[in-house]
Amino acid sequence: MSTHDVIIVGGSYAGMAAALQLVRARRRVLIIDAGKRRNQAAADSHGFLSQDGADPAEIARTARQQLQAYPTLTWVEDVALDASGTRDAFSVATAASGTFSARRLLLATGVSDELxxxxxxxxxxxxxxxxxxxxxxxxxxxxxxxxxxxxxxxxxxxxxxxxxxxxxxxxxxxxxxxxxxxxxxxxxxxxxxxxxxxxxxxxxxxxxxxxxxxxxxxxxxASLNAPSTPIAQTLGCALMETPLGTQLQTSEAKETSVAGVFACGDVARMPHSVSLAVADGAWAGAQIHRTLVWPTAG
Known part of the structure; x- marks a missing residue:
């Protein structure tokens, strides 16, 4: 079982934005994605510079196509069931594709909406x-x-x-x-x-x-939000209450309370939008790369 530099759980806007920073640094990145975007019911997306009015599904498709041009990216369409380990030695088990290992984890799982x-x-x-x-x-x-x-x-x-x-x-x-x-x-x-x-x-x-x-x-x-999967809780990541529910607690560098586990996008910030998720993911990707270059950082 080969070890990736980073496993990203969740391949929507935040997860892909983080992956882009990492693959451009020639890091080996695995995205595990179940294909359930939070905004999949929306016909158009607004407020995202250069993509105003675009179909959010098309934004996601284009982003994935661009990512897959990088040879260090692996994409697995599957459900991440469990994660364990410590910094530099994490593993993620999936429903159908087996178990994968990585030095860092990024949780970009999104949130559920309680209406x-x-x-x-x-x-x-x-x-x-x-x-x-x-x-x-x-x-x-x-x-x-x-x-x-x-x-x-x-x-x-x-x-x-x-x-x-x-x-x-x-x-x-x-x-x-x-x-x-x-x-x-x-x-x-x-x-x-x-x-x-x-x-x-x-x-x-x-x-x-x-x-x-x-x-x-x-x-x-105003829907009440919670992490869409229990993986963060399984890892022991701290949660925090917000006016709209529960999200993962992260540092300014987007690291959770568990060393080597990072989080970005709706599950780790509020308010929520495509543009804010992309920005949060890009920042998380750069910060994860920093910890790979300087292992004592973060």
Whole structure:
């Protein structure tokens, strides 16, 4: 079993950006990827310089094609099941391709999204229900926007979105607003709807428990996040709580609490977007390379 310099678990935007730095340094890199991009339901990507409006699947395909031109890259389409070891001697077991070893590990696994428990929200996630206003709000053409409360951070989301349209804040029994918060929201021009949501229909039509229907150009909500696989916890990597859930704790050099294990992208930073994931991955790749050049670094 040959040893790679780096195994990257997760071959989406952050993982590939990290890999690019490493293969350009002629390091032997293995990407293990299960092919489950978080934004696979989205038809277009916005806010990524030179790729504004592009199909996110095409961005990923192009990136992979460019990476595979480098002879030191190996790509395995498989599910990483487990990881163990210490710095300079890690191993990753997969569902179908066996076990691989590496000197360093990079976790770019992404996160899972726990959405509010509302009938119809899941199938519209990434299509007409979003989390990032910078990624999706402009295309709503200053129309009617609904914000579905889920966590305390939802108040900040609601306060921001009037930049892009007329906003209704749907409390859905998830939040209780104090007088100060309510006053601030009203001052921003928001309408506040306290009636619970029964379901979402059509494009983004919210049916309330009292039978009323509110139609929107798009809906926003703050999903709760957690690492998409338990591999980091198996390795003993420390977690940290954020306003939107749980992520991996990393240093400025993107190293986790376990020496030699690094993390980048949505699983290791917030907020989340393609451009931020790419930047985070590029930085992580360069920092991992530094520890390979100077073993006492990091």
């Amino acid at each position: 509010p428990s509302i009938d119809g929200i899941g199938e519209r996630w990434g299509k007409s229900v979003f989390h990032c206003p910078y990624c999706h709000s402009y295309e709503l053409d200053q129309g009617e926007i609904g914000v579905i409360a889920a966590v305390p951070m939802s108040i900040h989301q609601a306060q921001l979105l009037p930049e892009w349209g007329n906003v209704t804040f749907l409390l859905n029994e998830a939040l209780e607003l104090d007088a100060a918060a309510r006053e601030e929201l009203v001052a921003r021009g928001l309408r506040i709807e306290a009636t619970p949501i029964a379901r979402i229909e059509g494009h983004a039509d919210v049916v309330l428990a009292d039978g009323r229907q509110l139609s929107f150009a798009g809906l926003f909500t």
